[in-house]
Amino acid sequence: MNENTVIEIINLSKTYKGNHKPSVDHISLNISRGEIFGLLGPNGAGKTTTISILCGLFAPSKGDVYIDGLSVRKNKEQVKNIIGIIPQDIALYPSLTAKENLQFIGRMYGLKSKVLKERILKYTEFLGMQESLRKKINTFSGGMKRRINLVAGLLHEPKIVILDEPTVGVDVQSRNQIVQYLRELNRNGTTILYTSHYLQEAESLCSKVAFMDNGKIIIRGTPQQLISGCPGCQTLEEVFLKLTGIDLRD
Amino acid sequence: MNKFFAAFIKEVLLLIRDRAGIISLFVMPVILVFVMTVIEDSALNSTVDKQISMLFCNSENDSLGIAIKKGLNETKAFTIFEEVDGKKLDKQSLEHFVAEGKFPVGVYIPEGATDTLRSNARKVVLKTFSEIGLTSETNNAYNFDSVVIQIYYDPAVRNSLKALVDGAIGQHSAVIVGKMLSGMYSEVLSDFLPGGKKLNVNYPEMITVNRQYASEPDNSIIPNSTQHNVPSWTLFAMFFILIPLASSIIQEKDGGTYMRLVTMPSTYTTTFIGKITVYFIVCLLQVTILFSMGAYLIPYAGIPGLQLGSHFDALLLVVFTASYAAVAFGVLMGAFCTSYQQAASIGVILIIVLASMGGLWMPVYLMPKTFQHILVYSPLNWPLTSFYDLFLRDAGVKEVLPNVFKLFLFGTGCFIVAFSYKALKKIK
Numbered sequence: 001m002n003e004n005t006v007i008e009i010i011n012l013s014k015t016y017k018g019n020h021k022p023s024v025d026h027i028s029l030n031i032s033r034g035e036i037f038g039l040l041g042p043n044g045a046g047k048t049t050t051i052s053i054l055c056g057l058f059a060p061s062k063g064d065v066y067i068d069g070l071s072v073r074k075n076k077e078q079v080k081n082i083i084g085i086i087p088q089d090i091a092l093y094p095s096l097t098a099k100e101n102l103q104f105i106g107r108m109y110g111l112k113s114k115v116l117k118e119r120i121l122k123y124t125e126f127l128g129m130q131e132s133l134r135k136k137i138n139t140f141s142g143g144m145k146r147r148i149n150l151v152a153g154l155l156h157e158p159k160i161v162i163l164d165e166p167t168v169g170v171d172v173q174s175r176n177q178i179v180q181y182l183r184e185l186n187r188n189g190t191t192i193l194y195t196s197h198y199l200q201e202a203e204s205l206c207s208k209v210a211f212m213d214n215g216k217i218i219i220r221g222t223p224q225q226l227i228s229g230c231p232g233c234q235t236l237e238e239v240f241l242k243l244t245g246i247d248l249r250d
Numbered sequence: 251m252n253k254f255f256a257a258f259i260k261e262v263l264l265l266i267r268d269r270a271g272i273i274s275l276f277v278m279p280v281i282l283v284f285v286m287t288v289i290e291d292s293a294l295n296s297t298v299d300k301q302i303s304m305l306f307c308n309s310e311n312d313s314l315g316i317a318i319k320k321g322l323n324e325t326k327a328f329t330i331f332e333e334v335d336g337k338k339l340d341k342q343s344l345e346h347f348v349a350e351g352k353f354p355v356g357v358y359i360p361e362g363a364t365d366t367l368r369s370n371a372r373k374v375v376l377k378t379f380s381e382i383g384l385t386s387e388t389n390n391a392y393n394f395d396s397v398v399i400q401i402y403y404d405p406a407v408r409n410s411l412k413a414l415v416d417g418a419i420g421q422h423s424a425v426i427v428g429k430m431l432s433g434m435y436s437e438v439l440s441d442f443l444p445g446g447k448k449l450n451v452n453y454p455e456m457i458t459v460n461r462q463y464a465s466e467p468d469n470s471i472i473p474n475s476t477q478h479n480v481p482s483w484t485l486f487a488m489f490f491i492l493i494p495l496a497s498s499i500i501q502e503k504d505g506g507t508y509m510r511l512v513t514m515p516s517t518y519t520t521t522f523i524g525k526i527t528v529y530f531i532v533c534l535l536q537v538t539i540l541f542s543m544g545a546y547l548i549p550y551a552g553i554p555g556l557q558l559g560s561h562f563d564a565l566l567l568v569v570f571t572a573s574y575a576a577v578a579f580g581v582l583m584g585a586f587c588t589s590y591q592q593a594a595s596i597g598v599i600l601i602i603v604l605a606s607m608g609g610l611w612m613p614v615y616l617m618p619k620t621f622q623h624i625l626v627y628s629p630l631n632w633p634l635t636s637f638y639d640l641f642l643r644d645a646g647v648k649e650v651l652p653n654v655f656k657l658f659l660f661g662t663g664c665f666i667v668a669f670s671y672k673a674l675k676k677i678k
Contacts, residue, residue, distance in 0.1 A: 055513040080515040089506030093260070095267035100260070107256030108514045108521070136267075152510070 006160060006191045007031035007054070012063035014049050022061070023049045025215035031208075036182065036192040038202040040236075041212035042244050047195040048088065050212070051164050054193070055085050068159060081109075084158035088165045090145045091152065094138035098129065098148045101137060102155060109156035116155070123151040127181060143174025150178060154185070161185065163194045167201060179205055203236040213244045257524025264498065265528060271494040275532055276539065279487030283480055283540050284548070291475035291553050302411060304328040305347055305356035305402075307339040312364035314397070314426050318357070321422030327414060341400070348402040355407065355415050358400040366397045371430040375438050384442070399423065480544030480556045481637035482610040485630050487540065488533045488572060489601050492580035495529045496593035499584030526577050533573035559640040564647040568640065571657040572633035578664035579629070585668035604628050629660045 009029040015022040024046040031037045039047050052058045054065055056076040065072045067079045085091075092101045099120065106116035124130045127147040137145060150166060163182070167175040179201060186192055196202050202209060203223045210220035219226060223236050230239040265271060304322065308315030322328050333339055334347055344356040373394060379385045399419060403412055436449045443449060502508050512518050544556030558565060583600075587593040605611060608630030617625075625631045632653040639645035 052509075055509075057509060057512060077515060080513060083513075085510060085513045087506040087509045089509070091506030091510035093264060093507060096260070096263055100263055104256050104260040105510070105514075108253055108511075110253070110515065149506075 004032045005030045006033045006035075006068055007037075007193065008066040009050070009054075010063050010065070012050070012053065012065060013061045014046075014053060014058060015061045022215050024053070024060075026063070027212070027215070027217045028063075029210060029217060029220070031191065031193060033191055034186065034189060035208055036186050036194060036206045038206035038209035039193060039195045039212060040197075040199065040202055040209055040240065041195075045212040045244075046215040047212055048164055049215075051162055051193070051195065054162060055083065056080060081156070082159050084153040084156065084161045086150050086153040086161065086163040086166050088168065090137075090149050092137045092145065092149060095136060097134050097136050098124070098140075099133040101148065102133075102152060105152045106155045111156060119155050119157070120151070123154055124148075126184070127151060127177060141171075141174075143170040143177075146170045146174060146178060150181070158190070160191045160193065163192065165196055166194065167196065167198060175201070199237040199240055200235070209236070211240060211243055218243055253520045254524055254527075257521040258527055261498075261525045261528040265494070265532070268494065275487065275491060275494065275536065279483060279490075279536060279540055280543060282487070283483040283543060284551075286483055287475050287479040287544070287548055287553060288551050290479055291551075301329045302327060302355065302414075303353050304330050304415070305334070305339055305344045305353045306330045306332050306359075307341060307344045307357070308332070308359045309341070309361040310359060310363050310365075313430075314364040314367055314423070315359035317426045318359065318399070318419055318422045321425070322357075322418055325418050327418070345402050348404055351404050351406065354404045354411065356402040357415070357419065358402070360398060360400070363397045363399070366395050367427065368430060368434075370394050370397070371427070371434045372438075374431060375434040379438060385438075474554055476544055476548050476554055476556050477638070477641050480540060480548070481634055481641070482605075484537055484540040485572060485608075485633055485637075486601065486605050486610055487536050488576040489579060489604070489630060490597075491529050491532055491576055492583050492601065493594055493597040495526075495577065495580030496583035496587055496597060497590045498525065499581065500587055500590055500593055503584075504589075526581065529577050529580060530573050533576055534569065537569050537573075557641055559644045561640060561644070561646040564636075564645065564650045565640055567647060567654050568633050568636040568650050568657075571654045571661070575629055575633075575657045575661040575664070578661035578668075582664040582668045585671050604630050607631070608634055610634060629657065632656045632660075 007030070009027055012024055012027050013022050014024040027046075027050065039050065041047050049058070053060050054067065054072065056072055056079060059073065068082050070079050070082070072079050092098075093104075096104070102120045102124075103116065106119065111119070120133070121130065124133060127150065129144065129147055129151070132140065132144060137148065140148070146166065146169075150163075153161060153163075161182075166182075167178050170178070175198075182192055182194070182205060194202070194206065206223060208220065208222055209226065211218050211226075219239075221229070226239045227233050227236060230242055233239045233242060306319055306322070308319060319330060322330060331339075331353070334343070334352075337343065339347075339356075341358050341360075344358055347353050348356040376385055401415060401419065403415075440447065440449045502511070511521050541556060541558065545558065546555065549555040583593055583597055587596060605628075607624055608628035609617065609625050610630055636645075636650040636653045639649050643649070
């Protein structure tokens with residue numbers, strides 16, 4: 001494994017019981033330290049399954065993933081300390097306030113009270129959420145929920161942040177703020193693995209991308225490499241449509 | 251430990267914020283226990299210790315009528331009325347009121363009953379003495395006039411009540427007859443004593459009835475409304491936690507929080523133990539609140555308060571294992587159900603079925619005999635039976651241990667099945 005590689009996916013496959021077709025089909029991928037890597041693809045491509053294996057949520061059927069040199073099969077608990085997850089669903093308790101949610105999550109990561117308090121202030125200040133800390137999550141707009149959801153995954157200051165559709169369903173302002181924050185985070189040395197349907201956003205944010213379809217990686221490279229390698233394509237979205245087709249997906 | 255407390259506090263906050271949950275866990279059981287205890291008090295009393303209204307007309311006002319009335323009063327089973335609407339009863343009005351259904355039973359002592367009885371007693375004694383040759387009375391003197399005590403019943407009255415009234419009157423009539431006979435023997439025998447001496451035979455009390463509750467388990471003991479309803483509805487409320495608990499597990503499972511929890515460095519078990527600890531404490535709080543209400547508040551409604559027995563250690567053992575079983579049952583539901591609606595509907599039906607099977611709705615002795623055999627299979631019956639043992643029979647740890655063991659096995663079984671199912675699903 002290259003010293004600069006922080007996530008190494010080797011021949012990874014996952015077939016759910018009762019399914020004949022694998023959801024992830026022999027994929028291999030290297031993500032370097034300090035990258036913002038976009039894992040893109042249509043619905044059902046296998047992105048969320050790949051991310052779930054990386055987080056230790058599912059065991060792979062075949063292959064392995066190394067995170068900072070640690071196998072997710074063998075060192076699941078140690079890997080959990082290195083990564084921060086921002087799930088696609090809002091992983092917060094609606095009847096608790098933002099502060100109560102963050103305090104619970106921070107304590108579960110083993111943070112001491114003083115450190116936790118400082119980090120809550122630091123991250124919520126950046127995302128403009130300090131005023132809303134004492135409000136319940138069920139009173140928040142979609143954008144506010146997303147921002148607190150993001151803070152919750154960052155409290156333990158992980159080396160690697162894995163985001164599954166972090167900007168889905170939010171307004172342009174909130175999306176812009178989240179994207180800005182991810183850039184800031186990356187500038188401070190955090191590696192980001194990110195999935196999204198917003199290809200324009202991915203094009204501007206990611207240093208490298210990979211397209212997944214039917215459980216396989218169909219192409220990878222920098223956004224510019226992919227655009228220039230596709231005759232007649234001006235944007236990443238055009239490359240995406242050319243490669244994955246225009247048929248609707250389930 | 252810090253992680254456990256974080257999970258515990260989170261769960262407490264979630265519970266406190268769930269107003270419907272708080273109402274169903276604490277407010278509804280308080281109302282339910284109070285209302286059911288008061289309502290069932292009269293129903294249970296009709297079969298247990300409620301006094302029966304009885305009309306009583308003593309037209310002679312002599313020994314027999316007075317003794318029967320005294321005897322009936324001593325049974326404490328009857329409230330005796332000798333007048334209705336300020337009017338003294340006679341045979342006709344007594345029969346009329348019973349026929350109208352205003353009173354279930356009426357007793358009429360005819361005029362001259364005591365005199366007739368006295369005359370009969372004298373004839374019995376003289377006949378006896380004549381037969382052994384002590385007197386020279388002729389056989390003509392031994393024609394007896396029967397004394398007829400008339401008892402009127404409302405046709406709707408149960409046979410058990412008829413037997414009770416017949417028995418009480420028969421018993422006290424027999425006592426009077428016995429006393430009259432002994433008095434008459436004394437009187438006649440005195441005629442044979444020299445120097446005008448008087449014989450006075452006083453019977454001692456030859457049979458004493460001693461009533462006490464058996465210390466060994468005895469299913470024939472009938473609880474009063476408080477003794478039945480307070481533990482019953484407390485158990486119902488305790489097992490009702492399966493709905494909020496299962497819902498809490500399902501909501502966590504369905505929402506993104508489960509994904510976050512399992513991808514945290516702390517194990518999901520820590521969060522889970524925090525959750526079930528809160529619900530375990532909820533069960534203990536329910537017992538404390540509802541039993542306190544039974545002991546201190548229910549008496550204000552004129553109903554006997556709950557007596558907890560003298561074995562607090564045994565009581566704690568039953569409460570702890572019943573709480574353990576209730577929480578485990580909630581976890582099992584949480585593992586199998588896939589939505590809140592499913593948990594709520596299946597949960598309610600399950601609790602109602604198990605509660606009725608367990609004798610919570612209706613005391614066991616009122617159930618059909620065949621159904622009583624099914625009771626042993628309901629986990630709600632085990633703690634209820636133990637509460638009966640503790641409150642009615644003053645049982646101790648030894649007596650409640652079999653049910654405590656069953657509850658513990660049931661709870662552990664629920665946890666094992668729930669975790670196995672969860673593990674199986676994870677493999678899939």
